[in-house]
Amino acid sequence: MGEELLRFVDEGYGVHLLREMVRIPSVVGEERELAEFLEGELQGLGFKTRLQWVEEGRPNVIALHRFSEGRTLMFNGHLDTVPVCEGWETDPFEPVEREGRLYGLGSCDMKGGIASILMALKAIMDSGMELRGTLAFTGVVGEEAYSKGARAILETELAKADAAIIGEPYTEVIPLGISGKILYELIVKGRSAHGFRPEMGINAIEEAAKILTSLDRLRLGTHPRFGRGNVCTLKIEGGYKRYSVVVPDRCRVEINRLIVPGESVETAVEDMRRLIGELGLRAEVEVRTKPPYYEPFEMSPEEPIVKVFTEAYEEVRGVKPRFHYSLSITDANVFAGEGGIPTLHLGPGGGGAHQPNEFVHLEDLKPTSMIHALTAEKFLK
Numbered sequence: 001m002g003e004e005l006l007r008f009v010d011e012g013y014g015v016h017l018l019r020e021m022v023r024i025p026s027v028v029g030e031e032r033e034l035a036e037f038l039e040g041e042l043q044g045l046g047f048k049t050r051l052q053w054v055e056e057g058r059p060n061v062i063a064l065h066r067f068s069e070g071r072t073l074m075f076n077g078h079l080d081t082v083p084v085c086e087g088w089e090t091d092p093f094e095p096v097e098r099e100g101r102l103y104g105l106g107s108c109d110m111k112g113g114i115a116s117i118l119m120a121l122k123a124i125m126d127s128g129m130e131l132r133g134t135l136a137f138t139g140v141v142g143e144e145a146y147s148k149g150a151r152a153i154l155e156t157e158l159a160k161a162d163a164a165i166i167g168e169p170y171t172e173v174i175p176l177g178i179s180g181k182i183l184y185e186l187i188v189k190g191r192s193a194h195g196f197r198p199e200m201g202i203n204a205i206e207e208a209a210k211i212l213t214s215l216d217r218l219r220l221g222t223h224p225r226f227g228r229g230n231v232c233t234l235k236i237e238g239g240y241k242r243y244s245v246v247v248p249d250r251c252r253v254e255i256n257r258l259i260v261p262g263e264s265v266e267t268a269v270e271d272m273r274r275l276i277g278e279l280g281l282r283a284e285v286e287v288r289t290k291p292p293y294y295e296p297f298e299m300s301p302e303e304p305i306v307k308v309f310t311e312a313y314e315e316v317r318g319v320k321p322r323f324h325y326s327l328s329i330t331d332a333n334v335f336a337g338e339g340g341i342p343t344l345h346l347g348p349g350g351g352g353a354h355q356p357n358e359f360v361h362l363e364d365l366k367p368t369s370m371i372h373a374l375t376a377e378k379f380l381k
Contacts (some may be wrong), residue, residue, distance in 0.1 A: 002374055008123035011366045018115040022095040028080040030100050031141040035079055036060045038139050046125045054141050054152045061139040068123035070133025071162040073379050077114035080141030087356030103361040108350030112360035113167020116348055120372035131380035143331050146292045150334035163305035164335050164343040171349040175326040177298030178333055179226055182268050184255040187286040192249040201247030205238045207283035208251040214279060215340035222370050223260035225325040232256045261296045265289055294329050295337030303342045313376035316367050346371060
């Protein structure tokens with residue numbers, strides 16, 4: 001049935017759909033219009049749909065087609081994009097095709113992935129094939145922020161899905177596991193004094209700087225497949241709000257940390273406390289964490305979804321996929337790390353995600369969609 005199914009993959013539909021999605025602004029927090037658009041598309045394909053309101057004005061779209069009793073396979077994509085940044089050479093909300101690329105905000109991350117998924121769903125429905133189980137699509141809000149949309153899906157019947165595939169732009173190297181993440185919040189408490197007599201106070205900013213310049217001494221975990229985690233200072237704030245010559249008595253710092261399996265919030269907090277204790281600081285430092293937090297996860301190559309995906313990928317691409325374990329974060333950390341749903345990624349390649357002049361390779365839409373369609377056929381047979 002595989003070759004017959006692939007005849008129904010409609011590249012023209014996918015390119016048209018991608019262009020329409022790029023024209024719909026869906027910057028994080030403003031996903032409603034795109035959710036409603038996709039709900040209409042999925043209804044047209046024959047799916048039963050509903051909107052799941054995550055916050056006011058921010059719905060997930062959920063689409064289901066039940067063939068019979070059996071497994072549930074969920075395809076997923078995030079609706080949101082990052083905000084427009086400086087440096088765009090074209091209108092980020094007007095798709096521009098040039099030399100095999102389609103430029104536009106979210107084209108790579110990840111409206112191209114959603115287009116490939118819907119191409120596959122359309123092919124399955126148009127073919128009239130009878131599978132076993134349930135085929136699902138979820139379009140979720142907020143992946144670029146706190147993954148509230150993905151966590152809301154775990155409150156639905158799809159929390160029991162047997163596998164998921166996210167249309168993120170992983171094309172040639174596919175993660176079998178992804179690191180986790182915590183966000184440190186350090187509150188450094190010094191003592192104010194006149195800025196002409198700094199020795200009489202404790203400068204909270206300078207004490208915080210000693211921590212930041214010592215982060216390379218933090219005992220980051222290592223893992224045989226993931227390697228070593230990392231840290232990155234994201235924010236520091238302290239000192240006067242209106243100019244005054246006063247030793248700053250308070251400083252707040254946010255530090256991102258990627259963690260590998262075997263680490264946890266508790267171990268990461270203890271690592272930071274140990275480092276601070278070794279520095280001999282005069283200030284008091286409170287070590288906290290704040291959202292978002294993501295669990296790391298790793299999957300076995302023997303998972304049923306991994307096996308059928310490998311077969312489908314090789315049938316289309318002519319080579320087996322290369323699997324690896326990634327230092328990154330996606331909604332798979334929610335579905336797999338928190339929900340225990342085996343989750344893979346596949347989307348068309350491109351470039352410029354989170355940068356100006358983002359693009360997707362149009363030639364990747366069809367083979368990506370073909371792999372999705374074959375994977376669904378094999379998993380739900």
